[in-house]
Amino acid sequence: EAGVTQSPTHLIKTRGQQATLRCSPISGHTSVYWYQQALGLGLQFLLWYDEGEERNRGNFPPRFSGRQFPNYSSELNVNALELEDSALYLCASSPGQLAGDHGANVLTFGAGSRLTVL
Amino acid sequence: AQKITQTQPGMFVQEKEAVTLDCTYDTSDPSYGLFWYKQPSSGEMIFLIYQGSYDQQNATEGRYSLNFQKARKSANLVISASQLGDSAMYFCAEETGANNLFFGTGTRLTVIP
Numbered sequence: 001e002a003g004v005t006q007s008p009t010h011l012i013k014t015r016g017q018q019a020t021l022r023c024s025p026i027s028g029h030t031s032v033y034w035y036q037q038a039l040g041l042g043l044q045f046l047l048w049y050d051e052g053e054e055r056n057r058g059n060f061p062p063r064f065s066g067r068q069f070p071n072y073s074s075e076l077n078v079n080a081l082e083l084e085d086s087a088l089y090l091c092a093s094s095p096g097q098l099a100g101d102h103g104a105n106v107l108t109f110g111a112g113s114r115l116t117v118l
Numbered sequence: 119a120q121k122i123t124q125t126q127p128g129m130f131v132q133e134k135e136a137v138t139l140d141c142t143y144d145t146s147d148p149s150y151g152l153f154w155y156k157q158p159s160s161g162e163m164i165f166l167i168y169q170g171s172y173d174q175q176n177a178t179e180g181r182y183s184l185n186f187q188k189a190r191k192s193a194n195l196v197i198s199a200s201q202l203g204d205s206a207m208y209f210c211a212e213e214t215g216a217n218n219l220f221f222g223t224g225t226r227l228t229v230i231p
Contacts, residue, residue, distance in 0.1 A: 033218055042209060042223040056218055088161055106153070107219060109163035
């Protein structure tokens with residue numbers, strides 16, 4: 001079974017440009033999560049999609065946006081790139097909203113997309 | 119908002135010894151889950167262990183165990199018989215009703231031969 005796959009592995013952009021990152025979840029998983037991990041820091045929650053809808057959003061400006069497609073894959077778009085957007089962007093998937101059983105919602109992460117903004 | 123605190127930026131342990139990585143959380147939600155993930159230098163986050171807030175027993179998974187002290191709001195990870203491959207960043211995370219994880223800042227563990 002393929003794991004969570006992310007592309008591209010590395011991306012270099014300049015300030016003001018736009019970046020698009022892609023994520024394919026594990027087959028059968030309907031939830032996709034995006035996290036930002038700046039160098040030396042922990043993971044900051046960005047976005048959560050489930051069944052094609054945005055379910056929750058972290059404390060990030062609107063230039064961070066995304067979507068989830070009917071096949072449950074997802075895109076993260078970052079507009080008007082700034083230097084501080086340089087980070088590892090991690091995507092994770094889970095089986096989806098499961099009421100009451102947190103343990104069933106283990107996130108499986110991809111290897112990440114490293115974005116460098118020059 | 120959830121707050122996860124990992125007070126140890128770095129830890130060293132001798133190979134084959136046990137090590138405890140600290141984690142405290144701060145939630146008023148009665149139902150929550152606590153997770154530990156490992157992040158090797160490759161960057162991928164690897165799930166290690168889970169503890170539910172209503173679980174009576176401490177969780178164990180092979181060499182990993184979770185020392186869950188609910189009254190203290192702590193969920194420390196214990197790794198027994200450390201191996202060189204255990205050298206990595208370790209993140210504690212909490213999940214409440216919002217179905218997403220909030221992570222601590224991590225602890226870098228170095229296993230010394």
